[in-house]
Amino acid sequence: MSVTKLSNRIDQIFQEKKNNILSIYYTAGFPRRDDTVHIAEYLENAGVDLIEIGMPFSDPLADGPTIQHSGQKALQQGMTLKLLFEQLAHVRQTVNIPVILMGYMNPVLQFGVENFCRHCQQVGIDALILPDLPMQEYLKEYKDIFEAYGLYNIFMITPQTSEARIRLIDEHSHGFIYMVSSASITGAKSEIRPEQVAYFERVRKMQLKNPTLIGFGISNHDTFSTACTYANGALIGSAFIKVLEQSKDLEKDIQQYITAVRGR
């Protein structure tokens, strides 16, 4: 019962809303160790559609300096996966939008994959983004476990991903496909270049069965709205982390930033 209900939160969002979906990434345990749940609540109140919570890792291969630094600070402040699940234990009492955990494989392996999935289900996580889990490994080793606990695995595509592989990813995806905006690691950028637009167009013309969200380099109202003309929405990480870094009043600054991105 609860499994199907949980796994539908993401689908529900995309059923209700076809465009301008805004997903925000932030690192667990940052800026202060116990901010994790507050930030989720502020984001929901500010009108964000999905939340991705980053699980800090010592060696985040796909991340740029901003997210690296937030993860390192969180680890220094004593953040662990175990603590994250404690923090999230009651998150579903106050947060209703989909929550995705994003991070690297090694901490998940050490926690125990099945144990990790069980905890995710218990606290109400809807999906996982594990950039260093390749599709073939997922299908062979992890798919059954993830599905047993109602967890979607979100795949990424990039400008270098071949059409055949995009089709394959579409076939195995649930929820949405994460379109990495350029050949790059994470990091805020202030504009979207013509060759990126060509890639967005190319993917849009493929008429994938899954919704797409564009991420990496989205930072403000301009880049967000450009992304939204080519996909169902966009994901913002580094630019939001920068807001958190400088914030003296998380609730107010989060509200302001999200309003600015939405352009209302």
Added chain:
Amino acid sequence: MAAVKELKKTSYQVNENGYYGKFGGAYIPEMLYPNIEELRENYLQIMQDPSFQAAFHQLLKDYVGRPTPLYFANRLSEKFGAKIYLKREDLCHTGAHKVNNTIGQILLARQLNKKFIIAETGAGQHGVATATVCALMGMECKVFMGALDMERQKPNVERMRILGAEVIPAVSGNQTLKDATNEAMRYWINYPVDSHYIIGSVVGPHPYPDMVARFQSVVSAEIRQQLLEQTGTEQPDYVIACVGGGSNAAGAYYHFLDEPDVKLIAAEAAGHGITSGESAATTALGRIGILHGSKTLLMQTDDGQVVEPYSISAGLDYPGIGPLHAHLYDTGRATFYSITDDEAMDAGILLSRLEGIIPAIESAHALGALHYMDLKPEDVVVISLSGRGDKDLETYIKWGKY
């Protein structure tokens, strides 16, 4: 098809999915998938092409100075009561075995029409070997090096710069080898089409461990032939090598992997001792995990954060080992000894005094393993003397006990 058959020849070779037993694979973000896929699809075909092989071996001969001697170490043999031979990789151009791999990979990069080269380095040996072959081929070269390591290894930084390479400080994490590797991979993600990443050991995502092992396998090919000439038999009783990531060991073991009578001995760096909290002894302290695209044994916290290793030898200062070695350890095919800083330094001085050869401190760890072995007078022992001690002079001086 022939290539695949050859791969399947033995259980110690990588399988078609990139695994050695339960270790290996390619745990890389989608952003790197096309690069890794391009390599995976092409590396065997390119490497096995006769003209590639000819160019590779010509350079190994004329430029690197191969074959390196297999030297019967008379006084060392007397001391330990066995027949000890040193495979003199220290006599390679640039002073270590690392250049065997960089020569191979830069030829491969040219076949793949890559425009520039990136590499990571810890002590600077692999960085120097990469900068060297880039100068040789007239290719642009960027070497990532932990900011802390740049402080500790100034002469090698300048060596790379003299050779025309750009040395880019890695300021993330702990600013050492593992962070330099992260930075190199991040850079590769940002420039996926034109750059080739020359990884410095048998680590990283498949096909790197297999590719680097194949380039280094020239070492054991030569050992076989030289032993035959010198002793009348191709097989030693023992092959000893130090393991940082494991490339010199992979090269020295390669053609003996399927001969169980040849005992494989690995020396890993115990630093101040495996219980001291300052160590790089991966098999003693590590658990299975994923780093830099490979599932392997890894030093880490209970929470799965990678631990910063310590060794007096910068070249052994890596928190993991290559997946081949994790498999050799797991199956018992190789025996691992943890050698402390002190034991390695003593062994380095011993070799200097007995044979007139000052070894790299990495290689001195391999010599340190001799003390733990139960040797018989008729045993034939080959030690991979992976590098020379010139780069380590300052460490020897600081240590001072000579």
